[in-house]
Amino acid sequence: MLAVLNIRYVRLGVTDLDAACGFATRIAGLQEVGRLGSRPGSRAAYFRCDSQHHSLVLSEDRDSPQAVGFETADAASLKVEARRLSALGLEPRIGTRDECALRNVSAMLKLDDPSGNRIEIVVPQRDTDAPFVPSRPAGIDGLAHVGLRSTDPARDEAFWTGILGARVSDRVGPAPMLRFDAAHHRVALMQSTRAGIHHVAFQVGTFDDVMRNWYFLKDSAVRVVFGPGREPTSSAVFVYFEGPDGLLFEYSAGAKTIPQGANPHPRHFPNAPRSFCMWGGKPDLTSFNQ
Ligand SMILES: [Fe+2]
Numbered sequence: 170m171l172a173v174l175n176i177r178y179v180r181l182g183v184t185d186l187d188a189a190c191g192f193a194t195r196i197a198g199l200q201e202v203g204r205l206g207s208r209p210g211s212r213a214a215y216f217r218c219d220s221q222h223h224s225l226v227l228s229e230d231r232d233s234p235q236a237v238g239f240e241t242a243d244a245a246s247l248k249v250e251a252r253r254l255s256a257l258g259l260e261p262r263i264g265t266r267d268e269c270a271l272r273n274v275s276a277m278l279k280l281d282d283p284s285g286n287r288i289e290i291v292v293p294q295r296d297t298d299a300p301f302v303p304s305r306p307a308g309i310d311g312l313a314h315v316g317l318r319s320t321d322p323a324r325d326e327a328f329w330t331g332i333l334g335a336r337v338s339d340r341v342g343p344a345p346m347l348r349f350d351a352a353h354h355r356v357a358l359m360q361s362t363r364a365g366i367h368h369v370a371f372q373v374g375t376f377d378d379v380m381r382n383w384y385f386l387k388d389s390a391v392r393v394v395f396g397p398g399r400e401p402t403s404s405a406v407f408v409y410f411e412g413p414d415g416l417l418f419e420y421s422a423g424a425k426t427i428p429q430g431a432n433p434h435p436r437h438f439p440n441a442p443r444s445f446c447m448w449g450g451k452p453d454l455t456s457f458n459q
Contacts, residue, residue, distance in 0.1 A: 170334045171250050171278075171290055173349045175304070176312050176356075177238040177378040178272070179369050180226040181416055186212045189227045189413040196391055197371070197418060198307030199225060200454040205271070213271075218303075218371055219311035222264075222273045222296050225369070234269075235366045236279075237315050237356075239349070244276035244292040251278055254332065264289070282328050284320045285364035290333075307385075308378030313421045314354050318361035319344065325358055338427060339402040342440025345404055351426040353403035360440075368409060368417035375422055376406050382420045383408045395454045398446030400424075402438060408453070417454075 183189035186209075193199045199216040202223060206212035213228040241247070242456035249262065254261040264277030274291035281287055302311060319325045322344040329335040335347035338354050359367045375378060383397050386408070394417065396408035405424035412418050427433065438444035442451045 171332065172241055172243070172246075173239045173290065173333050174242060175240050175350050176315065177221070177240040177291055177293060178224050178226060179238070179312070179315060179362070179366065180228060180233065180236040181366065181369070182229050182231065182233065182235060182363045183229060183414050183416075186214060186227060186229045190214050193225065193227060194304035196386070196389060197412070198303045198305045198309055200302050200304060201304075214218050217301050219287075220296055220308045221311070222224050222293065223275075224312050234287050236289050237317070237366065238272065238289040240293055241290050242292065242419045247276050247278045247290065247292070250290075251417075254280060257332075264291075282316065282319075282364075283324050286317050286319075286360075287367070288333070305385075305428065307371075307382055307420070308375065308422075309375040309420075310372045310374055311420070313372035313424065314357060314361050314455050315350070315369055316357045316367035318363055318365045318367050319358040320361060320363065322358045322360055329358075330358065332455070336432070336437040338433075339436045339438060341402065341438045341444045344440075345435070348427060351423045351429055353405070353427060368419050370407070370419035370421045372424075373422045379408055379420050379422050386410050392453075396446070398448050398450040398451060401444060401447040404435070 187459050193216050199218050202217050205216045210229050213336045215223040216225040251261040261278050261280040269277050273294045275294040278290045301448045320438045326345045329347050337345045338348050344360050347356040386393050390446050392411040394409045403424040405421045407421045409419045
């Protein structure tokens, strides 16, 4: 089984890179650390949100699908895993040297989950020594989790747990919240009619950061689509907001942890708004497990 340690990066497609970069820095508070390409339609930009080399890539390249990168430690095992996954009928692919260089990783295995979400298992190169310099004081500590659309959460749960070693922390309706480390969840599957990244959550330090960001988003005329609220599952306080091309982002603080080695029985919450916000808030969008 692949030994996934943590989420490493998210790659998203945008139609207007300059506008998207402005949002990522001036609104979200990330640090832009580099751009590739010069022709509109083939450019990409890299962003940091902690000590890692990068955590977000925005790309104008329509041939570059959305992807979520997960970190593993053993480069040698990736080729062995690729053969094993092929024998299971999956279609893994080892990343080329150029693909690895673009991601600052030394090795990569790509595969899709059964819904069609692109997953990249990578062995990162050394991170930079330079400190993270946020573009505004949003209080971001790093990536918290991603929400992934799933056309069949029960089927996909078997893939994420059986192939990638995820553990189920809780379920909302049919959709599991999956962990790899002590964080309550790093991947939340969201029932949907298609594949895709539903949202990208950045971890902020405190409840105060979430509330400060909420006021900032409102003052900046950014569409807040859910929150502030508190999840009954992870206990995290959150606010969701809309970025360019309809991409959804979230600030999250205070998610509980589950110690490594502990294996509490997953709780099952009904597929209802109260299962996403215990304060009674409702998302201003239809795509929460629908
Ligand atoms: Fe979330």
